[in-house]
Amino acid sequence: MLIRNAPDLTENEVTHHGLYLRRREFLGATAGLGLTGLAGATSAASLTYAKGFSTTEKATSKEDVTSYNNFYEFGVDKGDPAQNAGRLKTRPWTVRIDGECEAPRTVDIDSLIKGAKLEERIYRMRCVEGWSMVIPWVGFPLKDLIASVKPTSKAKYVAFETLVRPSEMSGQAWNTLDWPYREGLRIDEATHPLTLMAVGLYGDALPNQNGAPLRLVVPWKYGFKGGKSIVRITLTDKQPATAWNRLAPREYGFYSNVNPAVDHPRWSQATERRIGEFRRRETLPFNGYGEYVADLYRGMDLKKNF
């Protein structure tokens, strides 16, 4: 059994308070740095990217990040995606961005990656099941993509749709979930600087089992909010239906912000097991990103809007 020591300091303890107060500038600056990524050509294997906003915590091993996955399109066991996702062809691949916007478009994944300000973001990922990882993603802020289609004032929400292709996604032979997998965010969540569209992992192109070629990463929400293998992003004026919420509305809310004070009806969310560690650790509100995102939910009852 592998036992690693956890860093004793949390992120806010190692972040200088002055820097913390200037965090929005900092986020802006790192986005600017990402421009350097444009210079390098993007190959399928390795990506050119800048260093972006990251936790200082030790990243979970690549082996664990790519072998322990919830991606029901490839089966319900954690090991199924790594075993079955190899059959998925991720090229050619297009993403449709439409809905309440002036410039809807269908974009090829390679030109999307080539035109993006790629940066590495090392984020904590907390699964609703009570385990967590630290994952070095490579991607670009979703807000850039949303801005490119010129959203109208009616764009209040963003809906994400995962590919349906049972011939290559063996788990879709069975209706464990109502395919396609759908996820959604409020527009202010979607355009938050921390919200990432990931195209890479550990410096390379995203492995299929992690949601290739394009997946959503929202680090302050439970992992299932991050739709994988996305083919469509739609701006809507109404709160979109989401897959787990439709299956069990009492258990999985639309917001699904990481919240140790709101238990899943069947298990506690107070603690989590960081993959690679032995003892459980306390779960932090908003997965430790509260200083950046708590404002989005000011005045809301988070027990009701779980």
Next chain:
Amino acid sequence: MDGKKSARKRPSKLRDNIVYALVWLACFAPLVWLAWRGVNGDLGANPIEKLIRQLGVWGLRLLLVGLAITPAARIFKQPRLVRFRRTVGLFAFSYIVLHLFSYVGVDLFFDFNQLWKDILKRPFITLGMGAFALLIPLAVTSTNGWILRLGRASWQRLHWLIYLIAPLGVAHYYLLVKADHRPPLIYAAVFTVLMGWRIWDKVRSRA
């Protein structure tokens, strides 16, 4: 049931011992396999969860194997199979004890405060603990001495508790699953078939 026994040739002592050893090995094998994988770091990224789940699933499987012995003995006319009920039942109990220990000791790290909250608040843990509590008297009274002490009839009645424990175990599993209920439903189906046979057998013997 025993009417034909004398007419049947009693198997040799050696054959008896070999069969007994095979049953033991079969019951032990999953534990050895799990331990081997654990030592070699082959239990995946979340070995503690894997260990807990595997021990629980094997406990449930052996409970159902135990319930299958009587029907199998009758259907295949092998009455001597029945003596393995105790072995299999005690192995099931052992896997469930290890399952519980790995949850309380390894997962919760003996946080009894959290354990108590789990029992009260989490229906699947409530059911699991209930099933375990009911199993204890069966394990304790599994010896020949206890059969004599209680008398065959009351001992038998006490051990009918297994018909409650097994479905509690299946429900415990079912309530834990997030979306794909097929695996626990397979166990539910096996239990239903085994109970169905018993009912059918009772009705038939009365007719």
